[in-house]
Amino acid sequence: MKVATYNVNGVNGRLPVLLRWLEQGRPDIVCLQELKAPNEKFPVEAIRAVGYEALWHGQKSWNGVAILSRIGTPIETRRGLPDDPEPMHSRYIEAAVGGVLIGGLYLPNGNPRPGPKFDYKLAWFEALIRHAASLLDSGAPVILAGDYNVMPTELDVYKPERWLEDALFAPEVRAAYARLVAQGWTDALRHLNPGATIYTFWDYFRRAYERNAGLRIDHLLLGPAIAARLKSAGVDRDVRGWEKTSDHAPVWIELMD
């Protein structure tokens, strides 16, 4: 089974890229972030036409998350985090599908730091950490996938020294990510590639993709039962080079059946 996460940066503007990638990569389950569309403008017909059922939690202009599946209808278990600090933002959706429980998330960017947006990022992170603990306690085979807006370590940034004060790499944020993982999660890409340079995002500016000036901020965290089934993982880096593409690339894992 192949499970992927992809920050599409506008699901309608990106529809040709998304459909091409779905047909080419054939992931079984997909978490999407940054739909940038209200619920009524989610392109469900086009997505169904390439073989996927979908759940989505949209919002006008910003945010928005979805779960797609080609192995059965995803059964929604939650939208929004418990005690979400900003419930009008659509940043979390969770479903049971294909024998797994999967949470798709879009963690706030948090810039500028310091400031209210950074405080909101930390508060959202705390709500996620609490919910993640309850998911592990449930004993369900669980995956938390999405755009975490965190580079976990210096390995995950092309020039760490330039990002020390940024909300994506600040000590408090890295510490929050480390606390989350320490609950018992496996960061799938890093686990299979210790020490490797892996990026999932390249800025639109300054030819960042061509220079490989990237960040690793899209992550798949696996609960113990799923981690034991992890077979392979990767980034569909070439998608970042397509016309009219997102600034993120899709990230995926393969699990033993």
Added chain:
DNA sequence: ATGGCTGTTATAAACAGA
């Protein structure tokens, strides 16, 4: 350090992203 780019939309002397 700054500005560079892209999508969405109150079509901008806009905002937000990372």
